[in-house]
Amino acid sequence: MRPSxxxxxxFQEKYLTFSGRATRSEFWxxxxxxxxxxxxxxxxxxxxxDFFSGxxxxxxxxxxxxxxxxxxxxxxxxSVRRLHDVAKSGWFLLIPILGFYYLFIDGTPILNExxxxxxxxx
Numbered sequence: 001m002r003p004s005x006x007x008x009x010x011f012q013e014k015y016l017t018f019s020g021r022a023t024r025s026e027f028w029x030x031x032x033x034x035x036x037x038x039x040x041x042x043x044x045x046x047x048x049x050d051f052f053s054g055x056x057x058x059x060x061x062x063x064x065x066x067x068x069x070x071x072x073x074x075x076x077x078x079s080v081r082r083l084h085d086v087a088k089s090g091w092f093l094l095i096p097i098l099g100f101y102y103l104f105i106d107g108t109p110i111l112n113e114x115x116x117x118x119x120x121x122x
Contacts, residue, residue: 003029010034010078018090021118022081023107030078038071079103084114 006029014020042064049060080090083099085107092099109117 001025001029003033006030007033010074014077014081015074016077018077018080019084020081020115021085021107021112022078023085023118024082024104026118027078027082027103031075034071034075038067041067084112085118087112087114 001023006026009026010022010030011034014022045060045064045067049057049064052060076093079093082103083090083092086102086105087108088102092102107117111117
């Protein structure tokens, strides 16, 4: 899967979709993109916000929180879909080491209770 396709799927088509499955490449391409872009935006907002005080600085801090939520929601939904691909419930994300482990392993190559095998093709 191309990185741009993974970003398109996760950030536009399935922003709030917690059902279905996501391939390993779809999840990881999007996760890296979202982490890097969110970090850059937050860094710039905090850097610029340091030049101000009072209400303006508070506004920049709220923008940082909003930006973090903007990226956290699709990352969470992609994580749940990734766990569905390995035939696990999204609740496994609440078990830190085990949930993280399942994000790395191959998905089930057949239909499972969460849907058909996702495709890496555009």
